[in-house]
Amino acid sequence: MAVAKPKQQRLVLALAALAVMVAAGIVAIFALQDTAAYFKAPSDIAAEPPAPGQTIRLGGLVKAGSVGRSADGLVLNFTVTDMKADTPVSYRGIVPDLFRENQGVIATGSFDASGHFVARELLAKHDENYMPPEVAKALEKNGHPMGAGRPT
């Protein structure tokens, strides 16, 4: 077998290095799935309930028809769902503009002693669909409202 020229050796080594790096990135994506998650879904919480008082981020969709206010209007109550499990949440503070039913939300807070999730911070998620309001209205009229039934 002919001995490879240094240039060819370097090429093979460099390409191998690049391939290994990209592969490492892809492996990291799968390996860090739990560690790198920014929030926990209601079904994660149902499977592994956190201790009362432990701060977690809860994420999912705002369940349709679940949004309400307390009698004095200061506390916002809603349910976060991932279509498998639901977690009721209470929040007192400024609500982001994009907060609405069937859209994503991330609530930072903890469970109180009675097992109710109290959020200290509320962030709104939005999905990857961009469209004019008329189109969204037409979709809703035809029975396909945006956000309904899709996991975040």
Added chain:
Amino acid sequence: MRFPVLGPIPAMAAPDLHALANPLRFQRFATALTPWLLVLGLAFMTVGIWRGLFFAPPDYLQGETVRILYIHVPSAWFAMGGYLGMALAALAAMVWKHPLAALSVRAIAPVGALFAAICLITGSIWGRPTWGTWWVWDGRLTSMLVLFLLYLGVIALIHSHDDKARGLKMAGYLAIVGTLNLPIIKFSVEKWNTLHQPASIRLSGSSIHPDMLQPLLLSALGFLLLFAGLVLVRMRTLIAEQRLEMRAMRRAARAG
């Protein structure tokens, strides 16, 4: 629309790409191409952003805020694309030891850093009214910040050593190792729970309404041409700098 021929560039006609590796021929090619890239890039970018700001419809959910998309998305794409280009240039410099490849690494790094910074800044401004926060440490935002820091690291390493060739070599290693981050940026929003939403444009199609997609693609084409134009400007500057240095050295040798 027809564009005049760029001038006598035998390298373009010949199938042999090696011809472009000749620095003198590259100089001529770059000199002819640079103004075209800059002017067309600015034109497409202006038209794309203009149409995005004044003619595209508002978003059903975000309203007018969505218009920052026309700057944020193109800068993100080419911050990442530029990084891949820089890593490939570093790889070529390592394998073939061609001076133009090493020069490309030096030329791309600051332009890529600029695009990554634009992406981070516009993203932050966009995040405040929509998500309700300027910044979170989720997978996408963090990996994009890492991309920006990798660019800064490559720039710092280039200038880190008295022996320029050694500094450049170390910068090249970092550029190649940093490609690890590219699949993480891309797939963070698909595989990890993030505040940032998944990609709107995929192989299977786009979930951006055509009236919004068209200005976005125009703007993106402008950003791409502008990126290439700025890199060529820098490459020409770096070549000129090297010539000046060599001339000064020759003069010093003669005087000594």
